[in-house]
Amino acid sequence: MTPYAKLVFLVVCAVLPLGGCTEADNHPGQPVQHRVAAFKKMLQSMEQMGMVVRERQEFKAADFLEHAHELKALAQEPWQYFTPNSNYPPTRAKPDLWQHQTNFAEFRNDLDESLAKLIAAAETGKMDMIAPAYTSVEDSCEACHQRFRKTLQ
Numbered sequence: 001m002t003p004y005a006k007l008v009f010l011v012v013c014a015v016l017p018l019g020g021c022t023e024a025d026n027h028p029g030q031p032v033q034h035r036v037a038a039f040k041k042m043l044q045s046m047e048q049m050g051m052v053v054r055e056r057q058e059f060k061a062a063d064f065l066e067h068a069h070e071l072k073a074l075a076q077e078p079w080q081y082f083t084p085n086s087n088y089p090p091t092r093a094k095p096d097l098w099q100h101q102t103n104f105a106e107f108r109n110d111l112d113e114s115l116a117k118l119i120a121a122a123e124t125g126k127m128d129m130i131a132p133a134y135t136s137v138e139d140s141c142e143a144c145h146q147r148f149r150k151t152l153q
């Protein structure tokens, strides 16, 4: 890229949401792009269930259980892309993540455990069990973001 093209690219990147700049990832294996895409699938899955929990969509126990399993599977995906050399723009990962792998893994485990509880709650078919379990999954996402994801300016 010429310096001018690069400047234009950076300016355009600054005004687009993160997804708009994933073309910037021309590193081998595109780890940042892949993990952000994996996280976005998790978010979509959360949002689908959130609609049901907030009574914006009809609760169908069997479907909800399926979604919970789906999210558990999706939530295994992003971590393989936090490779040693993958701290580069446009990542929102805090740079000290790579020095605190054990702590990072603890947050992953918390998420896994809260997802196991969500599945158990979904198996009861009772919304009064599901709603608090869903909230604690949200809390697990948020806790790790607080610790390891930069806030947007």
Ligand code: HEC
Pocket (backbone or CB within 6 Å): 018, 032, 035, 036, 039, 040, 042, 043, 046, 075, 090, 091, 092, 093, 094, 104, 105, 107, 108, 111, 137, 140, 141, 142, 144, 145, 148, 149
């Ligand atoms: C163990 C830590 C951890 C957990 C748990 C976690 N995330 Fe993240 N998440 C991150 C990090 C770090 C990034 C930044 C990745 C990057 O930009 O390279 C991120 C990025 C994202 C993004 C990308 C979009 C953006 O603007 O950064 C979404 C969406 C997201 N997470 C959703 C979720 C959801 C939904 C959950 C729970 C179901 C969750 N995450 C759980 C660490 C975590």
